Amino acid sequence: MQRFAHNSRRIFSLLLVLVLLLPCFAFAAEQPVRLNSLIKADTEQLEVRFLTTPTNAKSDATLVICHGKEELQVIVVDGGLGNGVCFLELANLRKALMESLGLGDEVKNKNYKLALTLFITHFHKDHVEELCVNILPSSLFTIDAIYMPPATALVTDGTYNNTKNGDIKYRPRILDLVKHHTPSTSVYELEYGQTLELALACGNAKIYAPLEDWGIGDKLKYIESVYYSGGNVLKRKDEVPNVVLNANSEWLHVSLGDYSVLFTGDIMKKKGDRSDEALDLMANAYKDEVISDIVKYPHHGIARNPAAPIVKNQLLKKDGIAVITTDGARAAAGTHLEMLGTSYVTTEDGSYTFIIDEHGITCHLVE
Numbered sequence: 259m260q261r262f263a264h265n266s267r268r269i270f271s272l273l274l275v276l277v278l279l280l281p282c283f284a285f286a287a288e289q290p291v292r293l294n295s296l297i298k299a300d301t302e303q304l305e306v307r308f309l310t311t312p313t314n315a316k317s318d319a320t321l322v323i324c325h326g327k328e329e330l331q332v333i334v335v336d337g338g339l340g341n342g343v344c345f346l347e348l349a350n351l352r353k354a355l356m357e358s359l360g361l362g363d364e365v366k367n368k369n370y371k372l373a374l375t376l377f378i379t380h381f382h383k384d385h386v387e388e389l390c391v392n393i394l395p396s397s398l399f400t401i402d403a404i405y406m407p408p409a410t411a412l413v414t415d416g417t418y419n420n421t422k423n424g425d426i427k428y429r430p431r432i433l434d435l436v437k438h439h440t441p442s443t444s445v446y447e448l449e450y451g452q453t454l455e456l457a458l459a460c461g462n463a464k465i466y467a468p469l470e471d472w473g474i475g476d477k478l479k480y481i482e483s484v485y486y487s488g489g490n491v492l493k494r495k496d497e498v499p500n501v502v503l504n505a506n507s508e509w510l511h512v513s514l515g516d517y518s519v520l521f522t523g524d525i526m527k528k529k530g531d532r533s534d535e536a537l538d539l540m541a542n543a544y545k546d547e548v549i550s551d552i553v554k555y556p557h558h559g560i561a562r563n564p565a566a567p568i569v570k571n572q573l574l575k576k577d578g579i580a581v582i583t584t585d586g587a588r589a590a591a592g593t594h595l596e597m598l599g600t601s602y603v604t605t606e607d608g609s610y611t612f613i614i615d616e617h618g619i620t621c622h623l624v625e
């Protein structure tokens with residue numbers, strides 16, 4: 259009898275321990291699973307998806323998916339307008355990857371995270387709104403790192419009124435969202451003139467920060483006189499106006515073997531008789547190393563005619579292809595590229611995917 263009592267006490271203690279440990283087991287089960295680490299490719303491949311831009315919408319979002327032998331890396335180059343296009347593409351990518359891993363039943367389980375790397379060319383609505391409204395707040399993703407250009411004329415000496423600086427509309431908002439939703443994310447805010455090389459899950463990337471700040475001194479005066487004089491004066495709502503952020507776009511060059519892709523953000527070129535505008539200076543400073551097979555045309559393709567020869571002669575390889583991301587009504591670039599005998603595609607027709615591997619580049623349109 260005594261022995262029985264002793265045993266039952268032991269069983270009771272054991273049960274108690276188990277009950278106390280239960281939350282730990284539950285906690286262990288809730289540890290997030292990084293899907294990227296489960297996906298290993300046999301052959302390295304870069305997949306570049308320029309996402310569709312519906313007619314009359316100026317939006318910019320591209321996924322660069324590196325199918326590496328150790329893991330999969332997903333780089334979001336800008337996210338576009340907050341219209342859900344980029345979010346849906348990423349959610350569908352996560353779903354497809356989970357299905358390929360036999361985890362189709364777990365798609366609704368938010369512990370399975372797709373890790374993303376975010377690259378921001380500049381802080382304009384048509385490039386970053388989707389990050390704010392759909393991607394950063396989503397629990398489907400985790401953000402490894404975020405790369406962004408240096409702040410524009412954010413001075414503390416009273417030279418400018420920062421509340422009238424176009425740069426603060428999205429930059430602080432994104433930094434706040436990162437702090438709130440994904441505090442462990444590494445944030446890389448480059449310096450003017452800085453370049454940064456990165457090894458990707460397959461291939462390499464190099465980031466080119468703007469050379470100088472177009473939001474101060476003579477550079478700001480140039481922007482004011484060319485873009486905001488005469489009838490355009492009312493367009494200048496801020497002391498550091500919109501076009502400054504365009505001119506300060508950060509570039510991204512991604513390569514695998516001999517093939518590469520260049521993202522130029524909304525860098526500006528307006529005057530054919532000048533060679534010191536933002537696009538000229540970047541193209542001249544980084545010459546041979548940025549020449550690519552695929553170039554995201556500056557400023558969606560609405561950059562003025564003088565940009566086309568620079569794209570053709572300084573940014574694209576001989577048989578390269580430019581990608582334009584605005585609707586035909588506003589795209590000036592297409593006609594000019596055609597006249598120069600340079601090929602281009604436009605995301606107005608749908609999403610364009612380029613697959614790059616050791617054999618070359620293939621292109622697919624998803625309407």
Ligand SMILES: [Zn+2]
Pocket residue numbers: 316318382384385524557558
């Ligand atoms: Zn833009």
